[in-house]
Structures are given as C-alpha cells and as structure tokens.
Amino acid sequence: MVYSIKTIRKLILTTGTVLALSLGSTQFTAAAEFPEKPVEMTVLFGGTAQTISQLLADLMSRNLPQSVVAVSRTGGGGAVGYSHVQGTAPDGYNIVWNSNSVSTAYHRGNMPFNYEAFTPIARISTEVPALAVRANSGWGSLADMVKGVKASDKKLKVGISGNGSFTHLTSAALFANLGIADKVVYVPYGKGKAPVELLADRVDVAVQWPGQFIPHQKSGDLSILCVTSMKRISVLPDTVTCDEAGASGLDITMWRGLAAPKGTPAAVIEKLESAAKAAIESGEFVEASNNIGFTIAYLPADQFGELIASDDAKISNLMSDLGLKK
Amino acid sequence: METLLAVLPLVLDPLTLGLIVVGTLIGIVFGSIPGLTYSMALVLVLPITFGFDTVPAIGMLLGAYIGGMTGGSVSAILIGIPGTPSAAATVLDGYPLAKNGRAGLALGTAVVVSAFGGLFSLAVMIVSVDFVARMAIRFGPAEIFALVLFGMSTICGLAGKSLLRGMIAGTIGLLLMTIGMDELDGVPRMTFGTTSMLQGVHLLVAMVGLFAVPQVMSVLVNYKSGSQASYRTEAVKTELPSLRQLGSNWSVMIRSALIGTGIGSIPGTGGPVAAFLAYDHARRFSPDKEKFGKGQLSGVVAPETANNAVTGGAMIPLLSLGIPGDPATAIILGGLLIHGLAPGPMLFIEHKVEVYTVYLAIGVAYISVVLIQYFGIRLFVKILRVPPHILAVGILVVCTIGTFAIRNSFLDVYVMTGVGLIGYLLNRFRIPVTPIVLGLVLGGSLEREFRTAMILSEGSLDIFYTSPLVLFFFGLVIAVLTFQLVGERRERAKPKSNVQESAHAES
Numbered sequence: 001m002v003y004s005i006k007t008i009r010k011l012i013l014t015t016g017t018v019l020a021l022s023l024g025s026t027q028f029t030a031a032a033e034f035p036e037k038p039v040e041m042t043v044l045f046g047g048t049a050q051t052i053s054q055l056l057a058d059l060m061s062r063n064l065p066q067s068v069v070a071v072s073r074t075g076g077g078g079a080v081g082y083s084h085v086q087g088t089a090p091d092g093y094n095i096v097w098n099s100n101s102v103s104t105a106y107h108r109g110n111m112p113f114n115y116e117a118f119t120p121i122a123r124i125s126t127e128v129p130a131l132a133v134r135a136n137s138g139w140g141s142l143a144d145m146v147k148g149v150k151a152s153d154k155k156l157k158v159g160i161s162g163n164g165s166f167t168h169l170t171s172a173a174l175f176a177n178l179g180i181a182d183k184v185v186y187v188p189y190g191k192g193k194a195p196v197e198l199l200a201d202r203v204d205v206a207v208q209w210p211g212q213f214i215p216h217q218k219s220g221d222l223s224i225l226c227v228t229s230m231k232r233i234s235v236l237p238d239t240v241t242c243d244e245a246g247a248s249g250l251d252i253t254m255w256r257g258l259a260a261p262k263g264t265p266a267a268v269i270e271k272l273e274s275a276a277k278a279a280i281e282s283g284e285f286v287e288a289s290n291n292i293g294f295t296i297a298y299l300p301a302d303q304f305g306e307l308i309a310s311d312d313a314k315i316s317n318l319m320s321d322l323g324l325k326k
Numbered sequence: 327m328e329t330l331l332a333v334l335p336l337v338l339d340p341l342t343l344g345l346i347v348v349g350t351l352i353g354i355v356f357g358s359i360p361g362l363t364y365s366m367a368l369v370l371v372l373p374i375t376f377g378f379d380t381v382p383a384i385g386m387l388l389g390a391y392i393g394g395m396t397g398g399s400v401s402a403i404l405i406g407i408p409g410t411p412s413a414a415a416t417v418l419d420g421y422p423l424a425k426n427g428r429a430g431l432a433l434g435t436a437v438v439v440s441a442f443g444g445l446f447s448l449a450v451m452i453v454s455v456d457f458v459a460r461m462a463i464r465f466g467p468a469e470i471f472a473l474v475l476f477g478m479s480t481i482c483g484l485a486g487k488s489l490l491r492g493m494i495a496g497t498i499g500l501l502l503m504t505i506g507m508d509e510l511d512g513v514p515r516m517t518f519g520t521t522s523m524l525q526g527v528h529l530l531v532a533m534v535g536l537f538a539v540p541q542v543m544s545v546l547v548n549y550k551s552g553s554q555a556s557y558r559t560e561a562v563k564t565e566l567p568s569l570r571q572l573g574s575n576w577s578v579m580i581r582s583a584l585i586g587t588g589i590g591s592i593p594g595t596g597g598p599v600a601a602f603l604a605y606d607h608a609r610r611f612s613p614d615k616e617k618f619g620k621g622q623l624s625g626v627v628a629p630e631t632a633n634n635a636v637t638g639g640a641m642i643p644l645l646s647l648g649i650p651g652d653p654a655t656a657i658i659l660g661g662l663l664i665h666g667l668a669p670g671p672m673l674f675i676e677h678k679v680e681v682y683t684v685y686l687a688i689g690v691a692y693i694s695v696v697l698i699q700y701f702g703i704r705l706f707v708k709i710l711r712v713p714p715h716i717l718a719v720g721i722l723v724v725c726t727i728g729t730f731a732i733r734n735s736f737l738d739v740y741v742m743t744g745v746g747l748i749g750y751l752l753n754r755f756r757i758p759v760t761p762i763v764l765g766l767v768l769g770g771s772l773e774r775e776f777r778t779a780m781i782l783s784e785g786s787l788d789i790f791y792t793s794p795l796v797l798f799f800f801g802l803v804i805a806v807l808t809f810q811l812v813g814e815r816r817e818r819a820k821p822k823s824n825v826q827e828s829a830h831a832e833s
Contacts, residue, residue, distance in 0.1 A: 046653060051372070051660030058373050071734050072369070076507045076514070076524030080735075083521040108512055111521050157782065164512040187781050188510045190774065191656070193593065196647050200463045202782060211663070215648060215670020284376070291666040 034092055034268045035066040041258070042096045043072045044081040047192070048211070048292055049256070053097045055288050056124065059279035064271070070097070077101060077164070079110040086117045090261040092268035095121065099256045100166055102308070103315040108164055109326025115308050119264050122276045123257035123299035123307065125289065128229040129170045130210045131242065132222045134198060142225045142245035145205070146178050155185045159194030159206035164324050167194075169315065170228050170252045171207040172322050177247040198222065210235055211293030228252040235293050255297065255311075257304055273301055333682040337690060342382040346687055349386035350694045353393020354702070357400070360407040360721070361534045361728015364394020368657040380665040380680060385687040387661045391654055392444060392691040395597065395634055396699065399436040400706055403626070404429055405721060407537040411529055412597030412633035414763045415605040417537065418484070419618060419625025426621050429707050434566040435623060436630045437699040439579055441692045443631035446583040447590065447638025448688050455674070458639075459646040462591045467779035468789045470592065472799035474772045477599040479803045480606035481761045482810040487817070489810055491757045498752075499765020500772070502527045502745070509774055522737050529766045531729045531738045532745045536759045538725045539746020542718040544753075549715040566700070567623070575627045578608045586632035590639020593651040597633040598767040604632030610809070638688065645669050645681065 043053045053070045061067040073081035078101035088094035096118070106114040139145040149156045160167045168186060175181045187203050194206040195213055199221055210233065216222040226242040227233050230251040242250045258276055260269060279285060280296050289296050299307065319325040336342065349371055356367035367390045375383035398413030403420035416436065423432040450458070478496065485492020505516040506526020517523035582604035589600035608628035609618040618625050640651040648669035650656035662669060667680055674681055709717065729742045749759050783789035790796055
C-alpha cells in the first residue's frame with residue numbers, strides 16, 4: 001500500500017490532536033480529582049520517626065479518597081530519601097516526611113540541593129532535646145554542672161547521637177552559650193544508646209530526646225536538668241528550659257513535617273495540608289504524641305516555609321562554627 | 327504468679343490468640359523468603375496493630391518477630407539461601423542435609439530447637455531480667471568491641487582448610503561495609519560523590535547476592551552442559567527428630583541457648599553473631615569435627631537454638647532499658663511506645679500486666695511456630711520437586727523483588743547482582759563466602775565501637791586493657807587463633823592420604 005504525502009500528513013495531524021487531547025484531559029482530571037492513586041510518603045529514618053509516619057499516613061488515608069503509604073528510604077542522614085523525592089514529578093504523589101535533616105544533610109555536603117528544592121505542606125510535630133545527668137552526680141541544676149565543670153580539670157563527656165546530628169548541634173550551641181565549649185568531649189552513639197551509657201557512668205551528660213530519659217528519671221536513676229526550647233514542653237511540665245537555667249536565649253527545637261517537590265500545584269498542596277491537619281487533630285494522633293513523647297505543632301504551609309528558611313540559616317551558622325560545614 | 331493468672335485470660339482471648347498466630351504466620355512467610363525479612367513483616371504488621379488494644383497488638387508484633395526469626399531456616403536448609411542474616415550459619419550444615427535427602431529432618435530439628443532456644447531465653451528473661459540488664463549495662467564500647475572481635479574469630483571455623491582464604495573473605499566483607507555514610511561522623515566514604523551510594527551496602531542485599539546468585543549461576547551452567555545436579559527428592563518426607571537425636575545434642579542445645587540469650591541481651595550484636603558463635607563452638611567441641619559442613623545435625627541445632635534464644639535475650643535491654651538491639655526490635659519498641667508502654671525500669675512496676683503479656687505472648691508464639699511449621703514442612707519440602715533450573719529462575723525473581731523491597735532502591739538490585747558475581751568468582755577460587763557475611767554483619771559495630779571507645783578514652787589505648795571483660799574476650803580470640811594455627815600445622819604434618827584427598831578436590 002502506498003500512502004500519499006497528504007494522507008501521511010493527515011495521519012500525523014490526527015494522531016497529534018488525539019494525543020494532545022488525551023494528555024490535556026488527563027492533566028485536567030488529575031488537578032480536579034487529586035489524588036487518583038496512592039500517595040507515597042518517603043520516610044528518611046527508622047525508629048520513632050518511622051512509627052509516627054506510619055500512623056500519620058494511616059490517618060491521612062482516612063481523609064483522602066486514596067491511601068497514603070509510608071515508604072522507608074533511609075541512609076545518608078536523610079540524603080537518600082530527599083534525593084529520591086526531589087527527583088520525582090511535582091504532582092503530589094511523592095511527598096517526604098521531612099525534618100531539620102534537610103538542612104544538616106545539605107550543609108554537610110551530602111546532597112547537592114537545599115530546602116528550596118521542596119514546597120512545604122505542613123509542620124506536624126516538634127521534639128525538643130533535653131539534657132540529663134546521673135541522679136547521683138551531685139548536679140541538681142545546670143548552674144551546678146557548669147560550676148562543677150569549671151572547677152574540674154577533666155573534660156565533660158557528653159553523649160550524643162552522632163557527629164553532625166541534631167543532638168550534637170544542640171549540645172554545641174548549649175555549651176557555647178554556657179561558656180564551657182572548650183571543656184567538652186562529644187561521644188557519638190548511634191541508635192539511642194546515650195542514656196544507657198550515662199547510666200553506666202561512661203559519659204557525664206547526655207543530650208537526647210525526653211522520651212528516652214523519662215523512664216529513668218521516674219525510677220530515680222537520671223535527672224533531666226533542662227530542655228532546649230524557649231517554652232517548657234508538655235511531657236515535662238516541671239522541667240525548666242535551658243534558657244531559664246542560665247543559657248539565656250537558647251531556643252532549639254526539631255520539627256517534623258511534610259513537603260513535596262518544588263513546583264507541586266497549590267491546589268494539591270492544599271488537599272494534602274488539610275488531610276494532614278485532620279489526621280493530627282484526631283484522638284489517636286494526640287494519644288500517640290503523649291505516648292511517644294513528641295508535641296503536635298501544626299503550622300500551615302506558608303508559615304512552615306518561613307520556619308524552614310530561618311532554621312536553615314541558624315543551622316548553617318552553627319555548623320560552620322563547629323567546622324562541620326562543607 | 328497472681329499476675330500471671332490475671333494475664334492468662336487476656337492472652338488466651340480468641341482475638342489475641344488469633345492475632346498472635348496470624349503474626350507468627352506472616353513472620354514465617356517473610357522470614358522464609360530470601361530478601362524479605364522479619365523487619366519488613368514487622369513494618370507491615372505495625373499499622374494493623376494501631377487499631378487494637380495493647381494486649382492483642384503486642385501479641386501480633388511479637389508473633390511476627392518470632393515467626394520471622396524461625397522462618398529464616400526454611401530457605402537456608404531447602405535452597406541454601408538464608409532467609410535472614412541470623413540463618414546464615416544454618417546453611418553450612420542444613421543445606422548439605424537437604425541435598426542428602428534429609429530436608430525433612432533438618433527442618434523438623436530446626437523448628438524444635440528454635441522453640442527450645444526461644445522458650446529457654448524466655449525463662450531466663452522472666453527469672454533474671456534485672457540481673458541480666460545490669461550485666462548488659464557493663465558492656466560499653468570497649469567491651470562490645472572485644473566481643474565483636476571474638477565473633478570475627480569464628481571465621482577460623484568457617485574457613486575450612488585455609489585460614490588465609492577465610493581471612494580474605496572476611497576482609498572483603500569488612501571493606502564492603504565501609505561504603506556509604508560513616509555512622510559517627512556523617513562523612514561519605516567510597517561513594518564517588520554520588521548520593522545514591524550514601525545508603526551503603528545493605529547486609530541483606532549482599533547476603534542474598536552472595537548465596538543466591540552463585541547458586542543460580544552454577545545451576546544454569548550445569549543445566550546447559552547437561553550435568554544437572556539433582557536432589558534426592560524421592561526420599562523427602564516430614565521427619566521430626568527422634569528423642570535420641572535430640573538427646574545426643576542436649577548439651578549443644580543448652581550451651582547454644584546460653585550463648586544466644588547472652589549475646590541477645592547485649593545491644594548491637596544480635597542474631598547472626600550468636601548463630602555463628604554457637605555453630606563454631608559446637609564444631610570445636612565436637613568429637614567428629616570433620617563431619618561439620620557436610621550435613622551434621624548439630625550444625626543445624628547450634629545456630630537455630632542460638633538465634634532464637636536471642637529473641638528473649640533482646641527483650642531484656644528493650645524492656646528494661648529501652649534500647650533496641652537491632653532494626654527489628656526497634657520496630658517493636660515503636661509499637662510498644664504507641665500503645666503507651668514506655669520501656670525502662672518503671673515498666674515492670676507500672677505495667678506489670680503488659681509485661682506478663684509479653685512473656686505469655688512469646689510462649690504462645692513459639693507454640694504456634696511449632697504447629698505451623700510442623701504442618702508447613704510437608705508443603706515446604708515440595709519445593710525440592712521443582713526441577714533445579716526452573717527453581718533457580720524462581721529464586722532469582724524472588725530475590726530481586728526482595729532486595730528491591732528492603733529500601734525501595736533499585737541500586738540495591740544492582741548491588742545484589744554485583745556482589746553475587748564476585749561471590750561466584752570467589753567460589754571458583756575456593757574462597758568461602760560465609761566469612762564475607764560475618765564481615766558485613768560485624769564490620770559496622772567493630773568500627774563504631776572501636777572509634778567510640780577511643781573517643782571515650784580521649785585517644786588512649788588504656789581502655790582496651792583495663793577492663794577485665796575486654797581482656798576475657800581478647801583471651802578467647804587468642805585461644806581460638808592458636809587452636810586453629812596448631813590444628814592447621816598438624817593437618818599438614820599428617821600422612822599422605824590427606825594430600826591425595828586435597829589433590830582430588832583440586833581436580
């Protein structure tokens with residue numbers, strides 16, 4: 001069979017039109033009826049971060065016509081998961097359960113893009129590091145500890161999660177504020193072992209998350225001297241802030257939230273934002289926050305964005321002071 | 327005792343009982359498929375438990391954990407690919423047993439001794455949780471380093487005739503483990519500047535590659551050349567070990583259970599180390615050392631008892647100190663937290679009922695493991711009737727899916743293939759691959775604990791010879807190495823019959 005030029009041209013034109021029409025229509029429905037397939041929530045860390053994300057995904061699914069699935073992509077201090085989500089299409093089907101790690105991973109030089117590669121959806125929760133010592137250390141307050149360190153010629157051993165981790169940055173800021181930065185040795189422990197190392201008398205102080213200390217404070221083995229936020233936290237209403245205890249002006253809080261690749265349509269972000277809001281207002285999430293020991297702290301997308309930017313500047317300064325910035 | 331009676335109806339409630347059994351079943355399925363692990367089973371089960379009360383939720387999680395720990399032996403024995411890292415040592419004798427047509431016996435024994443190990447550690451946990459937790463605290467970075475080094479010394483037992491070849495393999499494992507982001511300083515290593523390599527070589531991915539790929543390749547190569555190795559499938563039937571067989575392994579079981587419980591209670595070591603140490607000690611103290619690696623039943627008994635004894639051991643620091651020993655217990659910790667149970671010394675005072683629930687649920691889970699596996703074995707062994715070349719293709723497919731699913735990373739599939747090709751070459755040079763697994767399992771802790779110890783001591787090596795525990799384990803390492811070197815020398819001095827044998831192997 002021989003086609004004339006005209007027939008071929010006609011064929012191409014029709015195919016083109018059909019294609020254009022069909023593409024146009026799918027785009028149209030996608031925007032109108034998001035989500036029409038499951039949304040993948042990339043989780044960057046194991047442990048409680050993963051537990052919270054699974055609950056959040058479960059609850060968000062109830063407020064959306066499709067389910068939200070928590071998928072773990074760990075490694076590189078979050079860099080592996082951020083890179084995956086950053087590389088996906090900005091259509092809202094790939095979101096990331098993010099945290100301040102977006103700043104630490106970037107400034108550490110582990111990924112080539114920073115927080116600006118993402119559009120914020122909502123802040124979900126905050127966690128505040130706490131400082132604890134052994135109950136029999138003789139240090140009843142932060143001031144006692146500072147006095148003790150200054151009087152001794154030995155260095156203070158501080159258990160943290162890892163060099164460059166959030167608890168390390170927090171400790172560095174705290175001890176610089178207290179004027180004893182040069183008398184501190186940081187001992188990095190992975191996997192939440194620092195409280196036990198403190199119990200065993202191998203370190204003098206540990207800076208970790210309150211949930212890890214509370215059971216040992218109740219049993220009378222450890223005492224929590226302060227928390228690093230400006231305001232006291234709900235799980236420890238009687239514990240003073242480090243600011244009250246002498247580290248004036250210290251205000252460090254880790255947040256967790258949701259973000260999508262930059263360029264995700266505003267309408268899609270809005271849907272995810274309201275689904276997240278409904279999820280964290282549910283009784284189950286409130287109960288989980290009490291049990292696990294984090295604070296629910298919803299912030300809408302725009303305010304969340306401002307917070308990420310200001311925290312990024314803070315972390316950048318802190319990391320260059322510590323010589324951790326690449 | 328009163329609490330126990332109070333808890334009994336809670337655990338024997340049909341819903342709770344049902345959920346424990348379902349959890350166990352999920353665990354066994356995930357554990358027995360190479361590449362899918364009990365960690366994954368736990369991640370899958372966790373959201374299901376959100377909707378339940380505390381008791382059934384904990385029961386289901388524990389069921390999945392325990393089912394997964396025992397499931398690993400199924401594929402290790404039947405197809406020579408460990409379903410979980412903890413079952414890597416089971417391959418050494420379990421797989422030869424299956425090849426000799428004793429798959430049913432090997433599987434039956436694995437189940438029985440698994441339950442024994444698990445219940446033994448449970449008893450230890452109930453009686454002495456306080457004491458063991460206090461002992462576990464004494465293991466700081468220097469002590470764990472020494473213990474891990476002792477674990478590395480089992481390479482001697484795995485190396486076969488040549489310690490040098492074993493060391494080469496162990497070093498390959500250690501080197502592979504350094505790829506990715508360094509845990510302490512967050513510095514990228516051997517990543518060639520890429521982000522995707524930051525995730526490093528996952529233990530499970532490498533393990534599946536090392537065991538599955540070379541086997542699949544050689545099956546297919548043999549099929550092409552017509553010299554198909556066939557199993558003696560006609561003889562396969564379900565066979566539980568006789569009391570006499572168990573009786574003759576009685577002391578191995580007790581010792582392995584003690585090793586497992588002890589290792590399990592020290593965070594950061596876990597199942598694989600316990601299994602290898604138990605295997606190595608069983609071989610070392612056995613009157614017929616020569617039979618190990620060729621289908622010796624004790625070679626299945628030791629690692630399977632030990633890796634399940636780890637479950638009870640690992641519960642001790644988890645419940646009393648709140649530190650998870652491995653990724654799987656970390657997920658259980660999440661589950662406990664979400665249901666309002668904060669582990670720690672207060673748990674045993676404030677939540678006595680839930681603690682007893684944990685005890686009972688572990689017991690029930692082991693009973694269901696035995697029942698499920700007893701009937702399951704009849705099904706499992708059918709896999710051996712599949713012609714090897716077709717089975718090989720199926721294995722490859724499952725392994726690909728499994729390795730991808732671990733971290734949803736396709737790079738992991740490439741890594742599995744690459745490591746597998748290396749494994750095939752090493753097989754050709756008669757370098758054993760099991761020490762590579764050991765290097766991969768232990769490399770991370772070996773490095774981390776050494777560096778943390780050095781930071782703690784502010785750069786002084788004193789920390790390694792001032793602690794009696796450290797010296798004890800160093801002593802064991804030296805003893806094992808001496809035994810091995812003396813043994814090798816004696817072997818060489820033996821009359822010619824041996825030379826002939828090795829010449830035969832060379833051809």
